[in-house]
Amino acid sequence: MTGTGIDALSVLAEPLRRRLYEYVADHGGEVSRAQAAEAVGARRTLAAFHLDKLVEAGLLEVERRKVSGREGPGSGRPAKLYRRSRREHALHLPPRDYGTAAALLAEAVDRAGAEEALHAAAREEGERRGAAHAADGGPVSSADLAGWLERHGYEPVCAEGPGAGPAAPQETTAPGSGRPSPPAEPTAGCPALRLRNCPFDALARSHPPVACGMNLELLRGLLHGAGAGSFQADIAPAAEGCCVVISSEPDSKNNSH
């Protein structure tokens, strides 16, 4: 495992490649060569070379598809579309295996019916993190919250409303910068944040109720600890991404348990 982690990491050491990877990952969907090249301000052939290196390293996946809907002779070759690979790359030196530990602990929680203790522990940890975050930077704004979620790997995007699908592709990226736009904020124009990435994905697949219940309490604790009482966290699973959605409460009641 460590070997593949090092390989993946070394592929990202090339700066342009890393910007391409970040652009595709932040985009959240499929990206064409032309889009990626424009985003990082590189020639298309150069971008294509690096995109394919990222595919070889298992960091991106590629699909060939005709995008224009044209068919038959003369309709051109299928375009290569890139998206972030679902494969996980871990690098722990010295070698560590927290994934197995997490799965075994989740299994034990399930067998013992110890969800209540897990939820309490997660909520307390969330409150500590929220309090530490609030102590760092004063009052918590929606931008702070989105920034915290982004830094902790949740990849928040604006959902149009309850049950909304993934947010529209972020076309707000400045051409040539390859940098993601600022994270979405739950404001009047953005009533809810969907979390595009689940930091506990493997556990959420092997032990969904345990992992998602833990994650929910962690985020509820975070909101409470940060004094972000005008936001609430709820379970709202979608086909992809995190099972929790964060929304602004219209009447800013305290986040109920």
Place this chain on the structure above:
Amino acid sequence: MSDHHLAQINVGVLKAPIDAPSMAEFAALLDPVNALADSSPGFVWRYTDEGSNDATAARPFGDDILVNFSVWRDRESLWNFTYRTDHLDTLRRRREWFHRLEDMHLAMWWIPAGRIPTLDEGRTRLELLRAEGPSPEAFTFAAPFPPPAADEPAATAAG
């Protein structure tokens, strides 16, 4: 297209009568969650009491035992409904309403598409899983088995 469907049965021991105040939130979720199942991709069938839209009255396995018994197109469709819809929230809160069971409480098995499984069959599969662990005749999400190939009969278990 597989010519087999996936049957699943799971049982839960109620912490209080279903009309008790402590069960009100669970009772209120029955209709919406059942409707969600009915409209989920890959849903084929679910057991209901005669003349009812849910399975909370007859209690074929015991007075305090609720039975959830359904058929799905495949493992993926059952998984997606179970864990990637609002049904997950009911699961997350299950300890509020149901006792923890020492025994395996969920079994699944393949049936020929078009056949409706019986309660006795469900009970047998659950007992088989408890007695012998996961096998093609009775398995779980954690230890799944593929559907039988087209030219072999579905795994049979007495009952």
